[in-house]
Amino acid sequence: MILVNNDTKLVVQGITGSEGSFHTAQMLEYGTQVVAGVTPGKGGQTTETGVPIFNTVQEAKDKVQANTSVIFVPPPFAADAIMEAVDAELDLVICITEGIPTSDMVKVHEYMAGKKTRMVGPNCPGVISPGAGKIGIMPGFIHQEGKVGVISRSGTLTYEAVHQLSSRGIGQSTCIGIGGDPIIGSNFIDLLDLFNQDEGTEAVVMIGEIGGTAEEEAAEWAQKNFTKPIVAFIAGTTAPPGRRMGHAGAIISGGKGTASDKIAALKAAGIAVSESPAGIGELMEEILKK
């Protein structure tokens, strides 16, 4: 597994908001070690679920050794929340918040350069290492412990893929939703690199979508560097150009970012591509049998 394991100690930024408190309860129920919450002004209190609240991320790190953060802070304040976690030098910050202005993320991107913290998201379902911990909003019960990694730009489409794997008895090492925004903390290559080094991962499912060129770059990188099999799916073959398909990053603009370009690049790199979103599990099953 990568990113989330038995040593993960989580701080929830925005723990007293409706999303934050609901998902904190869900994460605790799954067995995630939630050691702290942060809501400025509510330091010293404790949540109904028994999690101590601090005013700052630094306090949560100093007092209860939080090493990972998840962010449920509303969009206007989310960029600031990310930078606070980076400043506290946590290992990992996972930003669930959807709708952060791009220019805020441009600043965050610059701020993070050369810093220790890795970011996943924003606008993502989070990260789960089945059995070890669930950080985010995905349904825990569809996952199974196992050896297939999943990296996806989408939320529910990831659940769909995981469901197809689990129902075939194929468990997962770690599943990561990298987020649907144009600027994200960790891209396909960053995570493929981690899966490459992870002994607990035998193969990877990669789910991309229209917009940008991240899938093409990942294909090129994987051909040179990745030693394990990959099954890919790209959503948006039928998406019209120039229209934002829900995600801020899912838009075909200037003739770039089409599904067919991405599928061609993946195939050229020797990656197995499922034409149908319903065929991801089946294709992985075939490949694992080989």
Added chain:
Amino acid sequence: MNIHEYQAKEIFRKYNVPVPNGGVAYSVEEALNVAKSLDSSIFVVKAQIHAGGRGKAGGVKIAKNLDEVTLHANEILGKTLVTHQTGPAGKTVGRLLVEEGIDIARELYMGIVLDRQTGQFVFMVSVEGGMEIEKVASETPEKIIKEWIEPGMGLQAFQARKLAYALGLQGVQVREAVKFMFALWNAFNASDASLVEINPLVVTGNGHVMALDAKMNFDDNALYRQAEILEYRDLSEEEPSEVEASSYNLNYIKLDGNVGCMVNGAGLAMGTMDIIKLYGGEPANFLDVGGVANPDTVSNGFRIIMSDSNVKAVLINIFGGIVRCDRVAMGIILALEKVKVNVPIVVRLAGTNAEEGARLLANSDIDFIVATSLAEAAEKVTAAIKE
């Protein structure tokens, strides 16, 4: 969000980016009045629609006198323009921009967009002005010169000079172009734009740098703090059903097919459209009902899907995570009491409490076609269309 050329030029003026004198007109009479107010003997009448390629489609005309302004305004107003960006249905012109004619010595290109790879905004210029920039980018990428903007620093003078020299500008024009670029960057940055394009950027006969055209798009996520920009939204340029959907916080995009879809999550919604196509159908829309598929969102979703008379069947695909499928099923049943749907409905529920959900649907008075897998759902909905 997109805005019109004349609105982008208003923003340009506010930030001291030079543009031709001119004004918007909603009628022939107004067009003539704008022309009369300009100190010029030659005019340009430009259709204002949210799409490029207007010139080729006959939406931009030069008038050599006021009579010709009337003539062209008459012709263009109310006309439906079909360009490579409008789709086959085209767009009807309701507004004109009337400007003074400009003596053009050179046509250049300038734009600012986000570079996803570097996570920075990038300034781009090219001497291939007036051309389709996508074509230049793919055929002769070396003709596009770029400078990346460091967010903490903003555009630097040396970068603007490099771009100006790359455009082949000389002498006083370089200084003018540098000033132009600073003004443009300020306009872009202050308004949370996601794209600005000037094609063509011109050098006038007497050597000045000017934005002859102007295109601006804005980051939807930042509109909450851009009240002035939000006022530029022109609802008549948007699909009415999409406007209605956005008022319910639903993410809907109308397409040309006949299979309506209702899905939770953008990626799965795209995947659902794709699999419909794969099974020989054509999706009628993209609709992401988001995380909360309650009776209200579902009935609003149905209402919007069914407002498209092309829809011959509906596929509902919900992957219940936090949202429970039995609740979604109740929502669907309640919604169908409010909204009449007289086409086959295929429902696929997966995830949390999917079986209870399927049982509720099966026991209701409504004739649902229930599917358990995504493939089965696609097969059943495309079969329903053919019957």
